[in-house]
Amino acid sequence: MGTSVDExxxxxxxxxxxGQKALVTGANSGIGRATAIGLGRMGADVVVNxxxxxxxxxxxxxxxxACGVRAYAHEADVSREDQVVGMVSxxxxxxxxxxxxxxxxxxxxxxxxxxxxxxxxxxxxxVNLTGQYLxxxxxxxEFLRRGVVPExxxxxxxxxxxxxxxxxxxxxxxxxxxxxxxxxxMLMETMAQELAPHKIRVNGxxxxxxxxxxxxxxxxxxxAEAKLLELIPYGRVGEPEDVARAVAVLASDLLxxxxxxxxxxxxxxxxxxxxxxxx
Ligand code: BGC
Numbered sequence: 001m002g003t004s005v006d007e008x009x010x011x012x013x014x015x016x017x018x019g020q021k022a023l024v025t026g027a028n029s030g031i032g033r034a035t036a037i038g039l040g041r042m043g044a045d046v047v048v049n050x051x052x053x054x055x056x057x058x059x060x061x062x063x064x065x066a067c068g069v070r071a072y073a074h075e076a077d078v079s080r081e082d083q084v085v086g087m088v089s090x091x092x093x094x095x096x097x098x099x100x101x102x103x104x105x106x107x108x109x110x111x112x113x114x115x116x117x118x119x120x121x122x123x124x125x126x127v128n129l130t131g132q133y134l135x136x137x138x139x140x141x142e143f144l145r146r147g148v149v150p151e152x153x154x155x156x157x158x159x160x161x162x163x164x165x166x167x168x169x170x171x172x173x174x175x176x177x178x179x180x181x182x183x184x185x186m187l188m189e190t191m192a193q194e195l196a197p198h199k200i201r202v203n204g205x206x207x208x209x210x211x212x213x214x215x216x217x218x219x220x221x222x223x224a225e226a227k228l229l230e231l232i233p234y235g236r237v238g239e240p241e242d243v244a245r246a247v248a249v250l251a252s253d254l255l256x257x258x259x260x261x262x263x264x265x266x267x268x269x270x271x272x273x274x275x276x277x278x279x
Contacts, residue, residue: 016252018043019152021095023088025049025078025135026105028057030212031162031243035102038244040064040071042252044100047091048073051105070095078105078131088138097146099153100251101139103132104162108177108214121176128180129187132161136191136202143200156199158251161188163206165266181206185262192260201259205246208266210238233276234267 017039027036028050037060040046046064048071050057057073064071074090076083091098106128109120136159143157164177167185171178185204192202209228211219219225219237229235246265249255264270 015043016248016254017100020044020099020251021047021091021097022100022102022251023047023049023091023098023135023139024102024104025131026051028053028060028073030214031207031210031240032102032104033060034240034244035104035247036060036071037063037067038241038248039100039102039251040067040069042248043067043069045070045095047071047087047095049076049078049087049105051075051077077127078103078135079126081134084131084134084138088135088142092142098139098142098157100158100160101135102160102162102247102251103135104160105131106162106164106180106214108174110174110177112173113175116176124176124180125183128177129183132184132187136161136187140191140195140200143195144198148199154199154253154256155201157201159188159191159195159200159202160247160251161202161204162247163188163204163262165206165208165264165269167204167206167262168270188262189260196259201256203250203258203260204262205243205250206262206264206266206270207243208232208238208264208269210240210243210265212240231273232267232269233271233273236267238265238267 022039022044024032024036026032027048036046036048048057048060061071061073074087076087109124111120148156161184163184164181166178167181188204218228243265246263
């Protein structure tokens with residue numbers, strides 16, 4: 001009998017998303033990178049969006065193509081309306097349509113409240129929240145135009161909003177980031193309510209502490225990692241592939257009746273671990 005890891009690896013090769021076209025923003029590193037590759041492994045053609053570092057985006061494209069599907073890299077700043085419009089229309093031209101949007105691009109610009117500059121506040125809101133709105137809006141126009149194609153998917157389109165445990169956990173020193181992710185929760189739920197009658201499924205994925213460049217200082221020394229693990233009941237830091245698998249399954253028809261939900265991928269970080277012994 002296989003281990004659960006073997007089973008997960010096997011599941012990664014299931015062509016659950018065969019024939020679907022996916023756009024993953026911020027796909028040249030971290031969670032976006034793993035997600036773009038994960039969707040490719042599940043049979044989707046993938047557009048790899050990035051805003052800087054074309055080399056790493058092209059490397060992701062290579063890994064996806066090795067799965068026998070189509071992929072290309074597209075440079076665009078998700079907070080710029082013209083660039084998002086251009087990105088989605090090119091995708092429709094080159095791949096024919098879009099079935100899955102993973103609105104993943106996000107960043108942190110951390111500072112205590114009184115030290116935070118308006119530019120730091122604005123940048124995080126622009127990319128993390130406005131970026132998701134713009135990408136979702138443009139993808140939805142195509143979902144509505146095309147409608148359901150039953151041979152491809154039971155729904156007219158899927159939007160996965162990459163959120164964070166900080167959509168519900170306040171985070172001192174990161175007021176811009178926590179506010180952006182709180183906004184992503186309401187953006188996601190409101191879009192889900194508005195678009196469900198059109199057979200468009202909108203859901204969120206909320207990662208906890210995942211081993212990526214965004215939070216390197218929280219895990220790259222044994223001391224930092226031990227401190228971080230106090231917040232994670234499951235006893236390990238997450239890997240980008242943990243999130244990638246969640247996104248792929250959520251985007252697939254296996255979860256066709258899941259609408260407006262957040263899937264937390266956090267090893268239990270949202271379970272108030274301090275209360276395991278206190279209270
Ligand atoms: C942040 C990480 C952080 C994690 C858990 C994520 O959304 O980007 O920096 O480690 O939440 O706090």
